[in-house]
Amino acid sequence: MDPGPPSRRRCRRPQYYPITSPISPLDQAIKKVKEAVEEDNGGNYAKAFPSYVYALEYFNTYLKYAKNPKIKEAITLKFNEYLHRAQQISALLDDGGLPGPISSGYGENPEQAKLLAGVGLNSAIIREKPDVKWNDVAGLESAKQALQEAVILPVKFPRFFTGKIVPWRAFLLYGPPETGKSYLAKAVATEADSTFFSISSSDLVSKWMGESEKLVSNLFQMARDSAPSIIFIDEIDSLCGQRGEGNENEASRCIKTELLVQMQDAGRNDKKVLVLAATNTPYALDQAIRRRFDKRIYIPLPDLKARQQMFKVHLGDTPNNLTERDFESLARRTEGFSGSDISICVKNVLFEPVRKTQDAMFFINTSDGMWVPCGPKQPGAVQITMQELAAKGFASKIVPNPISRTDFDKVLARHKPTVSKSDFEVHKRFTKEFGEEG
Template identity: 80%
Template sequence: MGESEKLVSNLFQMARDNAPSIIFIDEIDSLCGHRGEGNETEASRRIKTELLVQMQGVGNDDQKVLVLAATNTPYALDPAVRRRFDKRIYIPLPDLKARQHIFKVHLGDTPHNLTESDFEQLARKTEGFSGSDISVCVKDVLFEPVRKAWDAEFFIKTSNDMWIPCGPNQRGAVKTTIEELDAKGLASKILPPPITRADFDKVLARQKPTVSKADLEVHERFTKEFGEEG
């Protein structure tokens, strides 16, 4: 309260003192909306003014200070703020190859039996998904092996004394439940099955992308007017 513009000034001074440096402002639209709007407070107006002054760099050497910002609503930015940024780059939704790689990154070293063809098919099925949407999808899929182990009625004991859920007709299957194994002190020996393509199909059947065509049209229109492709 009353110190916000001073903190902005201090931030830029710290960046200059530690140059080369980068100042990154996420969701900058929440800080630098159009000036003069009805819901604008005196404090927010002063913050915008100070930010504009600092970005202009009058009387300072800002050659080694980069101001980087991100927003999903570029039209909400005040025109003066927009002009302070030399480049206004539109980062589109990930393409096929990018989505395929994002699935691999988020799955990491989690045991699975997916092939390159499976990852490609998942990428094709997620047209219009953002990186965040794919992240949510994978997080949900990671719970599928746990759900299978919890609902399983048959387990098979491996050579290293681990218990894996299986079907009733599998050789060596033992009729038991996860609760019964836990009661015998074997909870740490239960090994969830690897993730399969079917697990992804199950999750994707109920998940929808969060970015609409209308959202994309706004970004593309802004890019044509003020920006450039990233």
């Protein structure tokens, strides 16, 4: 039963009591959910709300220790459904001594309220290492050096940072789309052995009045509790655009204000919380937010050497007959390509041998019993198609030819860079005014 449009009224929170039952958290959660749903369907929202709250608490306890990733994913989905329903009910209830919003403050039990306030951000925590090494990031030596100074050196060589020497605590990574900003952030988390919070604007924006800034506050508190930690905010411009713009509302102003406060505190007091943010449109960023980033690093399009390395990395151990000179030539031909452009190009190339095999009219049977597509004039060529070979029971014996330079030539003839010259000029101008080269 739907209680109708939720009110935005703030209400007093209920008392919370410690969990002492010997029954497993998951069993308790299921029991409380059944009670909550029964009361909810009967329209007894004042009784349904506390049951939802207790169920969420038990679910959260279970998720902390659950090992099976599929079960955790399923439980998390149900958890979010019940959390959303509890928020709807709490917003509907009035001030007559009834329970208030789950994340509306610390209430009479600070630890309980803090726990419930942060649960919506649990999915943003990357609990396993991203497993991206520095060497996996092609180029960007200046950016990697600055991040090493901020993250790696303070941990391994704390004596380096005494007196007025303090590491950088907030980095803005900006540049054209798909140049490796997010990838670089993951490399930092891997090398630093830190808890990694990967945040997008949707994680921090709530339709409930006053909830978005609380999510920002809770995010930084969770980062402090999990220190050393890294908060990575992707597309920060969507959260912190210029003030005074026509589409700015009260909620976005509150988010920016709270983020300014939290970032200032992180820079002064939280020596083990690093803030990384990425944007493709640095000029759209609010000036006050921009100044909170003590390092603003331009992540440019890959240079010649980086492009050459990217072709090798994306090709991996796929059979090919390319030489070092071929890779150098490919790098020269792809000036202006982003890392994503090169990745897509190689993906297309990987399918070229498959396409050729499908279209082949002649095959040769090699000494090891494999059937390889060939030309009609090659000695030993047999006129037969891939489908005919499969019908004869040789499907597992058909092997495409290795990738060749001509495969790349064919794909590059129709593949163009996605970053325009005007985009490139915008970022160069911003770097000259506010940033530094990566």
